[in-house]
Amino acid sequence: MSFSADVKNEILSIENEKECCRHAFAYGLMLFSRGFSHYDISLLTENGRIAGVYCEMLREVCKVEPRLVCSEAGKYKAEVTSSADREKVLSVFGYGKSGTSRLNWGNISDECCKNAFLRGAFLTCGTINNPNKGYHLEFVVPYLHLCRDFKRFLSDYDDLAVTPKSITRNSNYVIYFKDSESIEDLLTVMGAVSSSLEVMGVKMYKDMRNNVNRRLNFESANLDKTIDAAARQIDAIMYIKETVGLSYLDGELRELARLRLENPDMSLRELGDSLSEPISRSGVNHRLKKICDIARSLKK
Template structure:
């Protein structure tokens, strides 16, 4: 049974097809990938373990475009989640401080080590690097992305939280389909959240209404226990008392429709009945 691709898989598949046009950006993207996968290089042969075929193909393409040599490409033993082992010999001086290369650096680092949560559940993006990640940090700063940094199991971990900064970073990297997916999921999450708040509010109002109705019925019952026909009550209160007993769970609006009185009039008379029962010690 095929493995369903994660959102990270979808983003990386899209980014693997984004080819930087300028040579400096190609080298910058490759440098970011190598830094994230193996640490800073010194021109010696570099061995990279890459868990995705599309990313491995892009590393090979960028390495050859930069004048490097691809000495070996080996596929791992499992077909379910294959790992590709690449051995490269790259020229020194890779990377660029040009402003145009910042997007390529972000893209390369994410392709190499990036992980993103499903936007339907959480807004979280992170990139782990074996070294300090100077190239990634510099590229993010030039692109105007504020990455937070921590450490995890000896690695530097750069991360973003929140829909807006993650959406902006995806757009800068060139993952336009991912941005649309994130924004669609964001709209759905907001709609579900609003629906839940509305439902919670309606439930709370219903509970409040029912508690008030039950209190009113209890007050009328206690009053009637002392005076079976409620003759001691004014006619206006007596009519509303009988109305509440006949319709114990009805809302004020429903009682108003039945009696042709206004809601405010019914509410006022029910409050007077409850207060009368309290004054006579009939309600605990």
């Protein structure tokens, strides 16, 4: 099952306890479904539970009996067939003879109802990507004015610190979120707490993996640097050996030059510890620089 379907199942399991919230939930569910107008009030979905709850809300909140059919392709279509019933539904949500392409704020004036409205809206027009494949949550809205109103609703939402973006897609208006924080917050206010925790968990895992990768890259860059330095030192020592012989170097430098030749992958610290009179890492570095300087002056 898709992550979106999991989230919707979690939302479906939440009880809208107060009557005002059930009204707001029904409003969100119907306003953003396939049709919500004087000519068409219907829902098309592959999710049987959403079709079920849509019909239940029509019966309970609007006192209207819908027709529900399931196609062979497994799609559910719920519909209010008579025009008198459609008028009844619209009047329940405060729409008279006027158009239905605007949000009626009167249906969501109580603070408690906003979450319920959002739940209904997400069930019919929302989708969310699996967070493992990238953060994306969207609402697809059929009308421009409704899209603007809903965007304003989301922006002004008290418990949400989100800035929704929108685009046009196939003559629909899409409001979307691409950052994990907004998505976690939206899921949380809708009450989909375990889905929200899942997004958070994925985010933490990704952050951790990025940190590890960054460190590995850093360490391998350092390792490359060490190997480059050792190669330069060995070049210098070989040049001295082949031109004037290692005996050209004084005792301290000669011992280190031999040690370096025999141990190309020893760290500076290890070289220092292996000398007959051990010295520090910076001491080794200093002597190796001297050797490289000598080679350079021999080349001139």
